[in-house]
Amino acid sequence: MSYELTDRIIAVVPEAVETLFPALLAQYGEALPDAGRQVLTIGGHWDDAAKTRIRAASLTDGTITGQPLTDGRVAFRCLWQADLAAAFDSGQIPQAEQLSEKELAQLTPQPEVI
Amino acid sequence: MALPTLDATFASAADLPRRQMLAQWLVNLQYSGSVADYWTLPEHYLWAKIAVAAGAPRSEADYISLPKNYVWSDLYNVVSGSSGSTIDRGEKEAIGWIAAAVRGDSNDPAKVATYINWPWRYQVASIITSLAVDADAQSFITTSGATDIEAIDQFVKGVKDLGLWDNMVCWPLRSTQNAGTGTTAYSLGGLGTFNGTLVNGPTWGANGLAFVLASSQRIEVTDTGNLLNGAGKNFSVGAVASSSGGRSSATSLLGKGSNTTLGGLSYALRHISDNIGQLQLGDGATQIIQGTLASSWPNDTFAFALGRYDQSTASIRLNAGADQSGAFANGVRSTTDQFSIGAAGTVNHYNGTIAFAMFADTLATADLYTLYKTTLGLNLGLP
Numbered sequence: 001m002s003y004e005l006t007d008r009i010i011a012v013v014p015e016a017v018e019t020l021f022p023a024l025l026a027q028y029g030e031a032l033p034d035a036g037r038q039v040l041t042i043g044g045h046w047d048d049a050a051k052t053r054i055r056a057a058s059l060t061d062g063t064i065t066g067q068p069l070t071d072g073r074v075a076f077r078c079l080w081q082a083d084l085a086a087a088f089d090s091g092q093i094p095q096a097e098q099l100s101e102k103e104l105a106q107l108t109p110q111p112e113v114i
Numbered sequence: 115m116a117l118p119t120l121d122a123t124f125a126s127a128a129d130l131p132r133r134q135m136l137a138q139w140l141v142n143l144q145y146s147g148s149v150a151d152y153w154t155l156p157e158h159y160l161w162a163k164i165a166v167a168a169g170a171p172r173s174e175a176d177y178i179s180l181p182k183n184y185v186w187s188d189l190y191n192v193v194s195g196s197s198g199s200t201i202d203r204g205e206k207e208a209i210g211w212i213a214a215a216v217r218g219d220s221n222d223p224a225k226v227a228t229y230i231n232w233p234w235r236y237q238v239a240s241i242i243t244s245l246a247v248d249a250d251a252q253s254f255i256t257t258s259g260a261t262d263i264e265a266i267d268q269f270v271k272g273v274k275d276l277g278l279w280d281n282m283v284c285w286p287l288r289s290t291q292n293a294g295t296g297t298t299a300y301s302l303g304g305l306g307t308f309n310g311t312l313v314n315g316p317t318w319g320a321n322g323l324a325f326v327l328a329s330s331q332r333i334e335v336t337d338t339g340n341l342l343n344g345a346g347k348n349f350s351v352g353a354v355a356s357s358s359g360g361r362s363s364a365t366s367l368l369g370k371g372s373n374t375t376l377g378g379l380s381y382a383l384r385h386i387s388d389n390i391g392q393l394q395l396g397d398g399a400t401q402i403i404q405g406t407l408a409s410s411w412p413n414d415t416f417a418f419a420l421g422r423y424d425q426s427t428a429s430i431r432l433n434a435g436a437d438q439s440g441a442f443a444n445g446v447r448s449t450t451d452q453f454s455i456g457a458a459g460t461v462n463h464y465n466g467t468i469a470f471a472m473f474a475d476t477l478a479t480a481d482l483y484t485l486y487k488t489t490l491g492l493n494l495g496l497p
Contacts, residue, residue, distance in 0.1 A: 007329075033296075034296045034297050035293065035295075035296035035297060035298055036296070045314070045315025045317070046315065046317050047295050047296065047317065047318060048289070048294075048295070048317060048318050048319065049317055049318070049319035049320070049324060053295060055295065055296055055297060055315075056297070057314075057315060061297065061311070062311055062313065062334070063297040063311060063312060063313060063314075063315075064313065064314055064315070065313055065314060065330070065460075067314075067329075067330045077314070077328075077329045078314075078315065101328065104328065105328075
């Protein structure tokens with residue numbers, strides 16, 4: 001299993017969920033377990049507090065959803081498939097931008113207080 | 115408790131050979147092992163193990179060396195909460211009294227007489243069936259893969275004794291009390307099946323699911339039947355949680371509705387500072403946010419927050435504390451919008467660990483806190 005062991009935040013335009021992610025899934029997809037089955041995905045989450053297990057994060061299953069940003073993009077935070085993460089780092093996927101925690105905080109809408 | 119129904123379940127217990135019946139009694143008490151592990155032991159060894167498993171005060175070796183009357187006397191005391199000696203009782207009388215105590219019928223002379231008059235097989239079968247894992251608890255255990263069988267069984271039996279079962283659904287979230295892995299949080303309760311999906315990776319742990327605010331982590335529960343909105347009825351929402359900090363003025367433990375605008379809100383249960391937990395209710399146009407806690411709820415401390423609404427008064431209490439109440443006669447918005455744990459809708463996320471969440475379409479009482487604390491909530495440090 002080749003997934004990064006620390007999560008990173010990737011911001012994309014909302015359309016990328018339909019146009020970019022399927023292509024990335026086809027190229028980099030790798031199965032991760034969830035509830036006794038294998039899910040083809042490009043991202044995962046730690047499943048236990050001791051960080052001994054990774055489980056699938058799936059757009060299809062709704063187990064990962066984008067976090068809306070004030071600039072109109074959406075951010076996804078997870079453990080990314082390692083080859084895909086390398087592609088992010090080398091700039092091969094210009095539609096995706098990695099954000100720091102500080103940048104995410106600055107782009108996060110304030111919680112609704114009603 | 116009603117006298118046991120002499121049905122197939124009862125008959126299958128009563129049809130076992132004597133030592134197998136004692137072994138089944140022991141297995142049910144321990145929530146572990148199998149009849150095959152024990153039934154070949156001499157009978158007085160089995161009685162000794164039953165006494166120790168039930169919490170009787172002497173050691174297994176002591177009971178092995180004593181006449182069985184001492185086992186029966188101590189067993190009766192530990193089950194009934196009595197003290198004193200009843201070693202003068204013969205086996206038929208002693209086991210009849212123990213059966214009555216196990217089934218909570220010690221104060222009903224007619225039922226006690228029935229238990230005493232029954233054949234030994236019926237007496238012990240009534241104990242075995244009473245101690246067997248509740249069928250609904252077993253169903254949840256089988257479906258979810260939960261391993262804390264004793265706590266779940268005791269909780270389900272207690273909820274039924276409180277008369278809440280058919281009105282309540284809950285999500286035990288400690289790893290041994292649910293799936294403990296993967297992205298499904300299974301629901302428990304007679305109101306219906308409302309399994310949730312873990313979104314954005316909350317992490318399973320021994321004390322509950324850990325939610326990270328910065329990752330927008332939550333559990334989403336689909337409400338296809340308008341069952342979780344409380345519209346037109348009394349209802350209660352509750353959560354047992356420990357904050358890791360990062361609270362804001364709207365941090366929510368759970369909530370129903372979109373909650374991005376007042377028009378989308380049904381309700382939310384909030385923990386926003388050490389002294390402020392809130393039950394937020396909305397009817398689609400106006401809202402109430404109630405109230406200030408009677409006791410402090412600091413970070414890294416588990417507490418049971420219970421919000422209740424009876425169509426006229428909204429209240430919130432912490433643990434066994436007093437209700438903080440305010441008037442709100444508007445009712446709440448009816449909606450099939452998702453129910454979320456660790457957020458209200460898709461906003462106002464929580465940062466910390468949630469061990470338990472619940473919804474009931476009736477008013478839960480302080481008994482629920484006590485039941486949770488002594489079953490599912492053991493070792494969470496609840497006061």
